[in-house]
Amino acid sequence: MANDVNNNVETKPIGFAPILQHYFHKCCIVDIIDQNVPLDARRKMLTHGQASIAMITAILFQVMSLYKVCKFARESNVLDVIFPDISPDEYFDDRLGDTLDAIHKFGIGNLELLITRHIIEAFEIQTEICHNDTTCAQVYGENNKNRSEQSIKISYGYSKQYRKDLKQLVWSMTASSDSSFPLFQQTYSGNTADVETYVEQWHHLIDLLGKKNFLFAGDSKVATHGNMAHINDHGGYFLSPLPMYASYQEALFKALDKHDHETLIPYKDQMNRGFEVPLTFEHENKSYTFRMIILFDQGLFYRRKKSLLERITKTQVAFDELAQKINAYKLKTKDSIEQACQAILKKHKTQAFFDFVVHNDPVVTYKNARPGRPAKNAEKIAVYQDHFSIELNYNESACTKAQYQIGYYPLVTNKPASGFSIEDAMLAHKNQYKVEHLYKRSKSGYNLEPIYLQTPDRIEAYLFLFKIALQILVLMERTARIKIAERDKGLDNFMPNKRDVRNPKTENMLAMFEFVVCGVILLHDGSRQYFVSKLTETQKDILSILDVPEKCYTHQYLFDTS
Numbered sequence: 065m066a067n068d069v070n071n072n073v074e075t076k077p078i079g080f081a082p083i084l085q086h087y088f089h090k091c092c093i094v095d096i097i098d099q100n101v102p103l104d105a106r107r108k109m110l111t112h113g114q115a116s117i118a119m120i121t122a123i124l125f126q127v128m129s130l131y132k133v134c135k136f137a138r139e140s141n142v143l144d145v146i147f148p149d150i151s152p153d154e155y156f157d158d159r160l161g162d163t164l165d166a167i168h169k170f171g172i173g174n175l176e177l178l179i180t181r182h183i184i185e186a187f188e189i190q191t192e193i194c195h196n197d198t199t200c201a202q203v204y205g206e207n208n209k210n211r212s213e214q215s216i217k218i219s220y221g222y223s224k225q226y227r228k229d230l231k232q233l234v235w236s237m238t239a240s241s242d243s244s245f246p247l248f249q250q251t252y253s254g255n256t257a258d259v260e261t262y263v264e265q266w267h268h269l270i271d272l273l274g275k276k277n278f279l280f281a282g283d284s285k286v287a288t289h290g291n292m293a294h295i296n297d298h299g300g301y302f303l304s305p306l307p308m309y310a311s312y313q314e315a316l317f318k319a320l321d322k323h324d325h326e327t328l329i330p331y332k333d334q335m336n337r338g339f340e341v342p343l344t345f346e347h348e349n350k351s352y353t354f355r356m357i358i359l360f361d362q363g364l365f366y367r368r369k370k371s372l373l374e375r376i377t378k379t380q381v382a383f384d385e386l387a388q389k390i391n392a393y394k395l396k397t398k399d400s401i402e403q404a405c406q407a408i409l410k411k412h413k414t415q416a417f418f419d420f421v422v423h424n425d426p427v428v429t430y431k432n433a434r435p436g437r438p439a440k441n442a443e444k445i446a447v448y449q450d451h452f453s454i455e456l457n458y459n460e461s462a463c464t465k466a467q468y469q470i471g472y473y474p475l476v477t478n479k480p481a482s483g484f485s486i487e488d489a490m491l492a493h494k495n496q497y498k499v500e501h502l503y504k505r506s507k508s509g510y511n512l513e514p515i516y517l518q519t520p521d522r523i524e525a526y527l528f529l530f531k532i533a534l535q536i537l538v539l540m541e542r543t544a545r546i547k548i549a550e551r552d553k554g555l556d557n558f559m560p561n562k563r564d565v566r567n568p569k570t571e572n573m574l575a576m577f578e579f580v581v582c583g584v585i586l587l588h589d590g591s592r593q594y595f596v597s598k599l600t601e602t603q604k605d606i607l608s609i610l611d612v613p614e615k616c617y618t619h620q621y622l623f624d625t626s
Contacts, residue, residue, distance in 0.1 A: 075583035115163035243542035244498030365471030
């Protein structure tokens with residue numbers, strides 16, 4: 065029996081490479097890049113489209129450094145599956161860097177339009193509502209080498225991760241409400257304010273989608289007079305929460321005091337409500353009137369109420385502790401005590417619910433009028449020493465009124481009510497999280513930060529490829545959930561102790577193929593037998609909902625070029 069054992073078996077992992085190959089082919093990424101980005105005649109083996117796919121694949125396998133792609137290609141058959149005729153040694157970092165330079169030189173925005181338009185048509189992505197947001201990406205070291213006047217500048221700026229010690233760039237992305245599919249991305253210099261990016265992104269979306277009647281949804285920084293006026297004057301629609309500036313806050317409170325009815329809105333087993341009033345402002349000698357939609361959210365109300373009551377309790381505790389410390393050290397004067405009281409109210413943001421009075425009840429003591437041993441019936445004089453106390457007054461009516469208001473938040477839009485109800489506005493705003501989840505996916509799941517590339521042009525091109533990687537992930541997730549809905553049956557044996565999983569994440573589906581390998585067996589007669597791991601029933605089911613044929617996991621399909 066021992067002589068029948070064959071130890072001449074070589075295997076290499078391929079993981080989910082056949083699935084990627086199927087989606088790359090359907091998205092026509094290689095063809096579009098190669099048809100538009102000119103290739104240096106000295107490059108014989110690897111086109112720009114193939115190099116781009118190699119970097120996108122490396123991103124999805126969390127190989128983020130260009131110099132590691134060669135090692136990744138040698139140690140697995142992943143890139144060999146996608147490009148069987150290319151040697152692993154062709155994916156060296158200088159060659160990949162050349163592709164990044166060529167993409168930037170051709171125009172990242174031009175390739176964005178060509179590739180994304182094709183994907184939108186191929187997968188029938190819905191683009192009626194587009195969500196935009198920005199984030200900052202941190203970098204290490206010197207990253208402004210070979211920078212031209214048109215390049216972004218890696219610099220210090222407002223860090224959303226509170227890393228003021230690191231330089232950064234600003235990354236803006238727009239996603240469709242349809243499965244949060246990434247539509248367009250652009251990088252900006254590290255000190256660019258978010259408010260300056262929205263109008264430009266809106267114009268890019270018009271070029272991409274070929275229309276203006278989509279709804280552009282963003283955060284509160286969209287709601288500047290200039291942004292709203294520009295989009296409205298050029299025939300577009302926007303939706304944004306209103307920032308709580310004094311003028312907007314006054315308009316909100318005035319509307320809450322005067323409104324007499326609200327529309328009930330069912331949402332996630334609870335009942336929200338809302339109403340709307342006109343919002344008018346002046347900009348560049350022109351008057352604008354938009355819809356201010358004021359919504360009440362049950363979950364928001366309970367969270368804010370809990371926070372408010374906690375702040376009130378903390379304020380009272382802080383004043384009790386302060387009362388034990390006055391009349392000593394630095395709290396011996398009325399001014400110093402009042403400053404300490406104001407600091408407490410400011411810290412807990414409870415100025416509207418409390419006022420205080422600092423009382424002074426001097427303590428009188430007597431001492432001899434003259435120094436030395438006192439004589440009998442010696443004259444004495446009174447000495448007055450300040451003794452302060454704090455009287456804290458709680459305004460219960462103000463707190464009650466605040467609790468009535470805290471569940472409401474205002475949105476502003478210029479889309480007419482005839483085709484965009486209050487409920488539509490609420491649902492569109494609540495889907496704003498989708499683009500935020502793309503950033504979370506980028507930074508936590510795929511280790512976007514820190515960026516180690518040293519030239520701004522290459523960083524911009526690399527983030528463009530990173531967005532394509534996100535598009536592939538979303539397409540897989542979207543396809544799977546559509547197929548599950550069509551067959552009305554989810555995945556079994558997919559998550560621990562769960563059956564009929566109907567909302568699988570791409571990362572979890574691809575992880576099921578982690579240990580799939582291809583290999584070769586050297587037989588005793590000198591011949592070779594090639595094979596690919598036999599798929600489990602769960603893996604076959606995943607391929608079915610991803611719309612990937614099972615033959616993609618056969619050796620003949622992957623490697624037989626005859």
